[in-house]
Amino acid sequence: MLTQTTTRVLEPGDLGAALAVLESDPVTNAFVTARVRVAGLDPWRLGGEMWGWYTEGRLRSLCYSGANLVPICATPEAVRSFADRARRAGRRCSSIVGPAEPTARLWRLLEPSWGPARDIRPRQPLMVADRLPDGIEPDPYVRRIRKDEMDVIMPACVAMFTEEVGVSPMAGDGGLLYQARIAELVGAGRSFARIDNGRVIFKAEIGAATDQACQIQGVWVDPAHRGQGLSVSGMAAVLRYALADVAPVASLYVNDYNTAARATYRRVGFQEVGAFMSVLF
Structure with missing residues (x-):
């Protein structure tokens, strides 16, 4: 019997209840929803727990614990419970990322200890767009x-990651996991570029891509070509692909101090609907 409130590792049989929570906010939860739709809740296939x-026997909040720690639809009480479990387990993730308020509470x-x-x-x-912009x-x-x-796109991917995150994705395992992820996106037809x-x-x-929402990531312009408007027309092209072929809503999130990128995304029709927070280790 479940107590009034309890936290536990979900099992494959809990998939329907987990998806109901995830799909209550399809844009914010797109990253985790996409993983769960492909892998289910088996920790080995999912890449984490x-x-x-639960409160009153009903699943209310989730937390994905893998390479990232991600609170999902997490109430303050749920965050406290997730923090207790994470503290006991010890840090295994490279980042904590999620909606700003519960992520900040979780990090506090x-x-x-971490x-x-x-x-x-x-x-x-967090910005979203569901149509192409006029006049672009x-x-x-x-x-x-x-x-x-792959040999053409990888140097740009590594440069983007290093510039954005502050460390090279080639460190540690020599970039095997990162290269595999890029290869997966290329194979799925979700990697785009202008090559001159x-x-x-x-x-x-x-x-991340589900039938309800997708998330654009890894936006990068060669430093030698910045300031020429390539990001605006390039993003418009990627947005066109996203809306036509992937999902009815495209999202992305951007650092608040990156005023140039935020201006670009607004020109392409993205509007702010919330905020994420990231803690990088």
Whole structure:
């Protein structure tokens, strides 16, 4: 019997209840929903555990515990319970990321035992678009990356990741996991770039994808070509692909201090609907 409130690791039989929680906010939860839809709740296939917080016998909140620690629809009481479990287990994740308020609360509880963090990004606006902008012509040279172009796209992906996160994705395992993820996106037709003379000058990926929402990530312009408007027309092209082929709503999140990127996304029709927070280790 479940007590009035309890937290436990979810099992494959809990899939329906977990998806009901995830799909209550399909945009915010797109990253985890996409993983669960593909892998279910088996920890080996999912790449981590899914913790569930119950009240009065009903699943109310979730927390994905894998390479990232992600609170999902997490009430203050659920966050406290998730923090207790995470503290007991010890830190195994490379980041905590999720909606700003519960993520900040979770970090306050974990910081005494898990801190200090390498970097904290307390407000990352979550932006969405469900239509192409008027008056902006998508870049006709932005296209899907082919499987035989991995050697062309990887240097740009590594440069973007290093610039954004502050460490190279090639560290640790030599980049095997990162290269596998990029290869997965290329294979799924969700990696896009403009390539001029064999060099990537703009790129982006559609990372998480469900039938309700998708998330654009990895937006990057070659430093030598910045300030020329390539990000606006390039993003318009990726948004066109996203809405036509993937989901009716596209989202992304961006650092609040990146005013240039935020201005670009607004020009392409993205509107702020919330905020994420990231704690990087």
